Amino acid sequence: TQLLEQSPQFLSIQEGENLTVYCNSSSVFSSLQWYRQEPGEGPVLLVTVVTGGEVKKLKRLTFQFGDARKDSSLHITAAQPGDTGLYLCAGETSGSRLTFGEGTQLTVNP
Amino acid sequence: GAVVSQHPSWVICKSGTSVKIECRSLDFQATTMFWYRQFPKQSLMLMATSNEGSKATYEQGVEKDKFLINHASLTLSTLTVTSAHPEDSSFYICSANRQAFSYEQYFGPGTRLTVT
Numbered sequence: 001t002q003l004l005e006q007s008p009q010f011l012s013i014q015e016g017e018n019l020t021v022y023c024n025s026s027s028v029f030s031s032l033q034w035y036r037q038e039p040g041e042g043p044v045l046l047v048t049v050v051t052g053g054e055v056k057k058l059k060r061l062t063f064q065f066g067d068a069r070k071d072s073s074l075h076i077t078a079a080q081p082g083d084t085g086l087y088l089c090a091g092e093t094s095g096s097r098l099t100f101g102e103g104t105q106l107t108v109n110p
Numbered sequence: 111g112a113v114v115s116q117h118p119s120w121v122i123c124k125s126g127t128s129v130k131i132e133c134r135s136l137d138f139q140a141t142t143m144f145w146y147r148q149f150p151k152q153s154l155m156l157m158a159t160s161n162e163g164s165k166a167t168y169e170q171g172v173e174k175d176k177f178l179i180n181h182a183s184l185t186l187s188t189l190t191v192t193s194a195h196p197e198d199s200s201f202y203i204c205s206a207n208r209q210a211f212s213y214e215q216y217f218g219p220g221t222r223l224t225v226t
Contacts (some may be wrong), residue, residue: 020180029178033215040201040222041120041219041220042114042203042217042218042219043154043217044217045217048137088153088154089152095142095159095167096142096207096215097144097156097159098144098156098205099156100153101153102152102153103153105151
């Protein structure tokens with residue numbers, strides 16, 4: 001079984017602070033995707049990283065894929081209350097199946 | 111683009127009855143659709159992979175006779191929970207791959223099932 005360990009599971013910070021969420025595995029993934037999920041809704045795709053060492057930026061969010069394609073990180077700069085949500089990483093395995101990490105529940109306090 | 115819908119968004123049923131959940135890709139064709147379940151404060155767990163015109167592939171521990179999946183077309187997959195029990199109460203979410211971008215999955219809004 002290919003597992004993705006996501007940390008931290010819970011994070012509560014003040015508006016304006018920076019944070020990093022980590023996603024680690026002993027397995028190599030074809031690609032890795034980051035999602036954000038609001039309560040009672042489906043996950044929304046934020047980014048897909050495919051190439052080892054790849055860095056993608058989405059406004060204040062920076063995503064990095066490890067050189068060996070086993071790990072990834074999400075860094076948020078100057079967090080805002082609107083960033084509050086469940087962040088999920090998911091690694092693509094055979095047949096386009098996704099293995100999800102446990103999720104990081106982020107709360108940004110005003 | 112890449113919108114996936116689910117119907118119903120929530121359903122309450124009595125124990126022993128069956129419930130059908132629909133998943134549609136609205137603006138693209140999906141060669142593959144996936145079904146997940148999610149318990150409160152937990153991550154998504156893949157239940158099965160659904161390919162148009164062929165039998166679904168179930169993950170280990172998922173009963174294929176209880177969770178019937180039919181992928182009738184490139185835009186529609188259905189999940190039927192048969193003889194539902196209270197422990198089947200969960201948030202069921204589907205996703206779909208776009209044909210040209212097979213590694214990107216787009217998720218539906220989910221269906222909240224409550225079995226009383």
